[in-house]
Amino acid sequence: MTAPAARPCDICRIQDRSGPEFGTRFEAMECWRDETWVVRHHLAPAPLVGWTFLGTVRHVQGAADLNDREAAELGPMLRRVSRAVRTLTGCDRVYAIAFGQGAPHLHVHLIPRFDSEPGTAAWSVADWYRAVERGEQPPADPAAVADFVERMRKLGSG
Numbered sequence: 001m002t003a004p005a006a007r008p009c010d011i012c013r014i015q016d017r018s019g020p021e022f023g024t025r026f027e028a029m030e031c032w033r034d035e036t037w038v039v040r041h042h043l044a045p046a047p048l049v050g051w052t053f054l055g056t057v058r059h060v061q062g063a064a065d066l067n068d069r070e071a072a073e074l075g076p077m078l079r080r081v082s083r084a085v086r087t088l089t090g091c092d093r094v095y096a097i098a099f100g101q102g103a104p105h106l107h108v109h110l111i112p113r114f115d116s117e118p119g120t121a122a123w124s125v126a127d128w129y130r131a132v133e134r135g136e137q138p139p140a141d142p143a144a145v146a147d148f149v150e151r152m153r154k155l156g157s158g
């Protein structure tokens with residue numbers, strides 16, 4: 001059983017493309033989608049190249065509210081997208097974090113982690129994220145992000 005959304009959430013509006021503010025800058029970051037899942041890169045300013053979201057198409061707050069199909073597909077999808085992030089960035093590992101707080105709609109942050117960058121180790125990645133958000137840390141190069149999205153789209157369609 002799933003609780004209905006009290007109001008359209010930002011992620012639903014992005015995915016439905018139902019608001020003028022959710023236009024091309026979001027579409028430019030969408031890598032691919034199927035009936036159940038959407039894969040999207042973090043918007044600019046992106047904390048890291050390859051900072052990717054795996055989200056449900058349907059509005060669900062978190063894993064507790066997944067239907068049977070979504071629950072069965074989550075593991076394989078996490079593996080598929082995490083492997084793609086690792087392949088495309090060459091990172092050492094891929095972190096998976098889901099809060100569902102900024103927008104109450106399941107979206108797992110899949111974060112490329114490089115051992116050579118200690119500033120992104122474990123919870124330090126949250127400090128990194130906030131530093132980019134505040135403009136204290138340079139964001140990922142938009143051209144490199146666009147290239148990642150292009151390559152992710154090719155992987156997703158294959």
Ligand SMILES: [Zn+2]
Nearest residue numbers: 009012059105
């Ligand atoms: Zn939603």
